[in-house]
Amino acid sequence: MTSIARPYAIETIGIVGTGAMGRGIAQIAALAGLGVRLFDTNPAAVGAARDYLADTFAKLTAKGKLDEIHARAALGAVSGAQALAEFADCDLVIEAIVEKLDAKRALFRELEAIVSGRCVLASNTSSLSITAIAAGCSDPSRVAGYHFFNPVPLMKVVEVIDGLRSDPAAGDALMDLARRMGHTPVRAKDMPGFIVNHAGRGMNTEGLRIADEGVARFVDIDRIMREQAGFRLGPFELLDLTALDVSHPVMESIYHQFYEEPRFTPSPITATRLAGGLIGRKAGEGFYRYVDGKQQVPPEPPAPTGLPARVWISNRHPHAHDAVQALVARAGVPLDTGAKPAADALIVVTPFGLDATTAALDESLDATRVVAVDALFPLVDAQRRTLMTTPATTRSVRDAAHALFAADGVPVTVIRDSTGFVAQRVVATIVNIGCDIAQRQIATPHDIDLAVTLGLGYPRGPLALGDALGARVILTILRNLHAVLGDPRYRPSPWLARRAQLGLSLTQSDAADRHPDTGDSDRPTQSKEPSQ
Incomplete structure (x- = not known):
C-alpha cells in the first residue's frame, strides 16, 4: 500500500x-x-x-x-x-x-x-x-x-x-x-541488528574466535584491546557486562537473520558458558569472577630480564622498521644491519594480517629466532605492545624479545602465533563490518560512526577508525587474513576496497550521491543529520 x-x-x-x-x-x-x-x-x-x-x-x-x-x-x-x-x-x-x-x-x-x-x-x-x-x-x-x-x-x-x-x-x-x-x-x-548491534559483532565475534584458536587468554585479549588499541573495554569485559543470556541469543539471531553470514558466526565458547550459568557480572562469574561486584583480574607477571645480543629487523614495512629501530636504540641493544641476520641476532618481523610463521618463511628467516611485533598502533609511545612467536621460536629468544620490548617499562603481551595478531584482527573486522553497513546503505557513514561511538563507547566509529589507521593498511590486513586462512569472514567490503584504492575517506559517500551544497547523501532512507 x-x-x-x-x-x-x-x-x-x-x-x-x-x-x-x-x-x-x-x-x-x-x-x-x-x-x-x-x-x-x-x-x-x-x-x-x-x-x-x-x-x-x-x-x-x-x-x-x-x-x-x-x-x-x-x-x-x-x-x-x-x-x-x-x-x-x-x-x-x-x-x-x-x-x-x-x-x-x-x-x-x-x-x-x-x-x-x-x-x-x-x-x-x-x-x-x-x-x-x-x-x-x-x-x-x-x-x-x-x-x-x-x-x-x-x-x-x-x-x-x-x-x-x-x-x-x-x-x-x-x-x-x-x-x-x-x-x-x-x-x-x-536490517538485522540495525546499526549498533550489527556493528558490535566485530569486537565480540573476533575476540571469541581468537580465544577459540588458543592464541591468548581472555584477560590478555582484553588488555590488548584496551591498552594497545584504546578501547574502553575488551570483548570479554564487555560480554560480562551485557551478560551472555542477553548477548549470546543476539549473536545467534543476527547470524541466522543474515542467513549464516560467516562474519557473524557465533562461538561455542559463549554457548557452553551460557549453559553452565557463567553469564557475567550479574551472576558473579563470567569470563572473570566478581567479588562484591569487583572484577577479579589475575596479576600480570614481570617481564623477563636479559636483553638479546643484537637485533635484526625486517625492512618489509619501512615505517614499522623505523619504529622498532627506535625502541632497540632506546634499550641500548646493538642493531644488526646485515642483509641477512647474524647467527646470534634476534629476528624481528612486523607483519600486517600474517602470522609470524608466514612472515618468517616469506623472507627465508630462521623461525627459531623469529618474533613478530604488532606495529598497527604506535610502538614508541605505547601503553602496551604485543609480540607473537612462531611454533619453533625458542623460549630464550621469546624471553629476550619480551625483555627488549618491555625495557622502557611498557607492558608486553606475548601471544601464540596468530594470523593478524589480536588488535589487527579485531580492529580490521570492526572497520570491515562498518564499511559493509555503509555499502548496504543501512545508514549514512555519519550515523554509523555516531551510533557506534555513543552506543558502544568505542574511541572512534568504525569508518573514522579505518581512516585513522589507514584504509589501505586495513585492506592489506584483511586480504592477508583471507589469503592465509581462506575464511570468507575476512573478505573485504567493497566500500573499503574501493575507497582504499582511490585514496578516499571511508566516511565519504559516493560523490554522485552527495548534495552539492551540504555534502550529505541524497539517499532517501538515510539520515541527514549535521556533524556533531
Missing part, C-alpha cells in the same frame, strides 16, 4: 511495558515536558515504575542535577493506565515488551483499534524486524523502530528504524522527539 505523508505532533506518549527500558524512556520523556502514560499487563508494575521515577527524581534533586519544581512537574506528567483504551488520545505509543514477534504484532493490532490515525506506533525492539512487526497492522505506515539503549537516561543515542512500509514523516517525528528528550537520533533501514 502507498501511504500519504502526514504531520505527526507528539506531546503525549503511551509506554507499554514498565521494565528497565520502559521506565528509562518514561524518565527522559517526562523531564522533556511530555505527558507520559504507563501500562503493563501486571498492574503492580505500573505503580512500581512510578515509585521508581519518584525516587530517581528525588535523588537527582538531592544531587543538584534537577530543581524541585521541574522534578514535581515531571512526576506529575506521569500517570498509570489500567487498560490500553486509556491510550486513545496518545500521539505516540512505544512498546517495550518481551522480544517476541507474535506478542508485538498482537499488541500493535490491538492499539490500532484504539489510537487515532495520527498516532505513531514505535517498537523498542533490539533484534526483530520492524517490517515484520508492522505486517500485522492494517496501516503499517505509522509503525517505526525506536531503539533505545540501557540505561536509557545515560545512553544518549536512539536508533530510528524505517520499515519497508514506514511513513518517513513518522521517522522524522521520532528524530525530532529524540532531540527534545536530550538524545542523539540516528536513522537506519530495517
Whole structure:
C-alpha cells in the first residue's frame, strides 16, 4: 500500500511495558515536558515504575542535577493506565515488551483499534524486524523502530528504524522527539541488528574466535584491546557486562537473520558458558569472577630480564622498521644491519594480517629466532605492545624479545602465533563490518560512526577508525587474513576496497550521491543529520 505523508505532533506518549527500558524512556520523556502514560499487563508494575521515577527524581534533586519544581512537574506528567483504551488520545505509543514477534504484532493490532490515525506506533525492539512487526497492522505506515539503549537516561543515542512500509514523516517525528528528550537520533533501514548491534559483532565475534584458536587468554585479549588499541573495554569485559543470556541469543539471531553470514558466526565458547550459568557480572562469574561486584583480574607477571645480543629487523614495512629501530636504540641493544641476520641476532618481523610463521618463511628467516611485533598502533609511545612467536621460536629468544620490548617499562603481551595478531584482527573486522553497513546503505557513514561511538563507547566509529589507521593498511590486513586462512569472514567490503584504492575517506559517500551544497547523501532512507 502507498501511504500519504502526514504531520505527526507528539506531546503525549503511551509506554507499554514498565521494565528497565520502559521506565528509562518514561524518565527522559517526562523531564522533556511530555505527558507520559504507563501500562503493563501486571498492574503492580505500573505503580512500581512510578515509585521508581519518584525516587530517581528525588535523588537527582538531592544531587543538584534537577530543581524541585521541574522534578514535581515531571512526576506529575506521569500517570498509570489500567487498560490500553486509556491510550486513545496518545500521539505516540512505544512498546517495550518481551522480544517476541507474535506478542508485538498482537499488541500493535490491538492499539490500532484504539489510537487515532495520527498516532505513531514505535517498537523498542533490539533484534526483530520492524517490517515484520508492522505486517500485522492494517496501516503499517505509522509503525517505526525506536531503539533505545540501557540505561536509557545515560545512553544518549536512539536508533530510528524505517520499515519497508514506514511513513518517513513518522521517522522524522521520532528524530525530532529524540532531540527534545536530550538524545542523539540516528536513522537506519530495517536490517538485522540495525546499526549498533550489527556493528558490535566485530569486537565480540573476533575476540571469541581468537580465544577459540588458543592464541591468548581472555584477560590478555582484553588488555590488548584496551591498552594497545584504546578501547574502553575488551570483548570479554564487555560480554560480562551485557551478560551472555542477553548477548549470546543476539549473536545467534543476527547470524541466522543474515542467513549464516560467516562474519557473524557465533562461538561455542559463549554457548557452553551460557549453559553452565557463567553469564557475567550479574551472576558473579563470567569470563572473570566478581567479588562484591569487583572484577577479579589475575596479576600480570614481570617481564623477563636479559636483553638479546643484537637485533635484526625486517625492512618489509619501512615505517614499522623505523619504529622498532627506535625502541632497540632506546634499550641500548646493538642493531644488526646485515642483509641477512647474524647467527646470534634476534629476528624481528612486523607483519600486517600474517602470522609470524608466514612472515618468517616469506623472507627465508630462521623461525627459531623469529618474533613478530604488532606495529598497527604506535610502538614508541605505547601503553602496551604485543609480540607473537612462531611454533619453533625458542623460549630464550621469546624471553629476550619480551625483555627488549618491555625495557622502557611498557607492558608486553606475548601471544601464540596468530594470523593478524589480536588488535589487527579485531580492529580490521570492526572497520570491515562498518564499511559493509555503509555499502548496504543501512545508514549514512555519519550515523554509523555516531551510533557506534555513543552506543558502544568505542574511541572512534568504525569508518573514522579505518581512516585513522589507514584504509589501505586495513585492506592489506584483511586480504592477508583471507589469503592465509581462506575464511570468507575476512573478505573485504567493497566500500573499503574501493575507497582504499582511490585514496578516499571511508566516511565519504559516493560523490554522485552527495548534495552539492551540504555534502550529505541524497539517499532517501538515510539520515541527514549535521556533524556533531
